[in-house]
Amino acid sequence: MNTKHAKYQRLIARCRDLAPTPTAVVYPCDRSSLEGALEAAELGLIEPILVGPRAQIEAVARTFGADISACRVVEAPYSAAAAAAAVQLVREGQAEALMKGCLHTDELMAAVVKRDAGLRTARxxxxxxxxxxxxxxxxxxxxxxxxxxxxxxxxxxxxxxxxxxxxxxxxxxxxxxxxxxxxxxxxxxxxxxxxxxxxxxxxxxxxxxxxxxxxxxxxxxxxxxxxxxxxxxxxxxxxxxxxxxxxxxxxxxxxxxxxxxxxxxxxxGIVLGARVPIILTSRADSVTTRLASCAVATLVATAQRQGSKMLG
Structure with missing residues (x-):
């Protein structure tokens, strides 16, 4: 990692002694989103649950020689379905964070803020x-x-x-x-x-x-x-x-x-105020930025687990 980003490196280092955060990665159907999730998993920041069409995710992994055999994959045929399935994983207690893949932010957030089946809090x-x-x-x-x-x-x-x-x-x-x-x-x-x-x-x-x-x-x-x-x-x-x-x-x-x-x-990038932190990444993000986003989410999820007021 680039030494000019010492602040991010300190954030990532703080997570080394923390358990990886089970994270639903929503529609990781391009290289940047899938690779970012796998890199964060390698550092022990997150435990990725890949939510989307299995065949497409596997095809993307093959394009850059990634092995996803150790990752759990939850089948969802298209992006909106993946967002809904990821939110349901949180509601069932199987995931403690969400991570945006290659879908639009508003599509993911629509599932998060859905009044009856979303992840709203008082905040x-x-x-x-x-x-x-x-x-x-x-x-x-x-x-x-x-x-x-x-x-x-x-x-x-x-x-x-x-x-x-x-x-x-x-x-x-x-x-x-x-x-x-x-x-x-x-x-x-x-x-x-x-x-x-x-x-x-x-x-x-x-x-x-x-x-x-x-x-x-x-x-x-x-x-x-x-x-x-x-x-x-x-x-x-x-x-x-x-x-x-x-x-x-x-x-x-x-x-x-x-x-x-x-x-x-x-x-x-991080979204707060829902039941769990939501990692927002961009295709233009550097590796360090992606890892820092996951580190921030891990720290927030840990604080929530320990009874922080972050839930609103």
């Missing part, structure tokens, strides 16, 4: 990127960049609490959240600034717990002490943020991909 389901930015001292949690398109204030409260709980599972000692907007002042003309102020008041009233939270903050103030000094912003969060709550999915997606492609960052 809103939301996505987090755990980003390893080489030039930044802290791991960065960015939320939500994949599930909630335009979250309401109430939904943002759940998204924020999910991210804070994740930070504690990752053993971030001092969780500092910046609620991002385009400016630092509250203006009715920019709704995200008003919602940021409301979220901060919810923290004051202990409706959201476990972190120091400030906002609205522009990105530069969240991560640069010098930028905050110039603007005379006095806050324990500025310059030291390790959680960034974005206004909406578009902002989160743009921020994460900008860091990935312009700052050589890796982005491990």
């Amino acid at each position: 809103r389901v939301s996505h987090c990127f755990v980003m390893d930015v080489p030039s930044y001292e802290n791991a960065l949690i960015i939320t939500d960049a994949a599930v909630n398109i335009a979250p309401t204030l109430d939904e943002k409260a759940d998204i924020l609490q999910n991210a804070i709980d994740l930070a504690h599972v990752l053993q971030i000692e001092d969780v500092r959240v910046a609620i991002l907007s385009a400016m630092e002042t509250v203006s009715a003309k920019v709704p995200s600034t008003v919602e940021a102020a409301a979220l901060c008041k919810m923290v004051d009233r202990h409706q959201i717990t476990g972190a120091r939270v400030d906002g609205p903050l522009a990105l530069d103030n969240a991560i640069s002490l010098e930028a905050a000094r110039v603007k005379q912003i006095d806050s324990p969060v500025v310059g030291h943020a390790n959680v960034l709550l974005v206004p909406d999915l578009e902002a989160g997606n743009l921020l994460a991909k900008s860091l990935s492609f312009l700052a050589e960052a890796d982005a491990a």
Whole structure:
């Protein structure tokens, strides 16, 4: 693994003494998704249950010489059926995590949030990127960049609490959240600034717990002490943020991909708020990123098994 991603390597190392997490891998019908699951299994991060059409999965394995004889395969003829079957494995207690294969995220999430047969909890389901930015001292949690398109204030409260709980599972000692907007002042003309102020008041009233939270903050103030000094912003969060709550999915997606492609960052993806963690990977992910995503899911699943509040 590349030494520039030391933060991810530490995450993976933390899982060495943990039991592999039984993980339903949903429709691993291309090389990247199947190979990622097998690599994570080799490191002892997950125990993969391959859910999809057996003949197709075996054919994909043959294309790169992989041996899947030790893996359990649950037959499902197409992607939506695989998503439903994987969710059922969780409901039956046979799997403690889900891992996305080569199906669309919305197809997987539709099965997860299905009202009667899904994996809903009292908490809103939301996505987090755990980003390893080489030039930044802290791991960065960015939320939500994949599930909630335009979250309401109430939904943002759940998204924020999910991210804070994740930070504690990752053993971030001092969780500092910046609620991002385009400016630092509250203006009715920019709704995200008003919602940021409301979220901060919810923290004051202990409706959201476990972190120091400030906002609205522009990105530069969240991560640069010098930028905050110039603007005379006095806050324990500025310059030291390790959680960034974005206004909406578009902002989160743009921020994460900008860091990935312009700052050589890796982005491990995880969905929280369901009964089990859900590993979201992309075909563009590096091996290290795929393994880090599985490591994060293993840490979350272990925390849930030990009675953490991550279930919502």
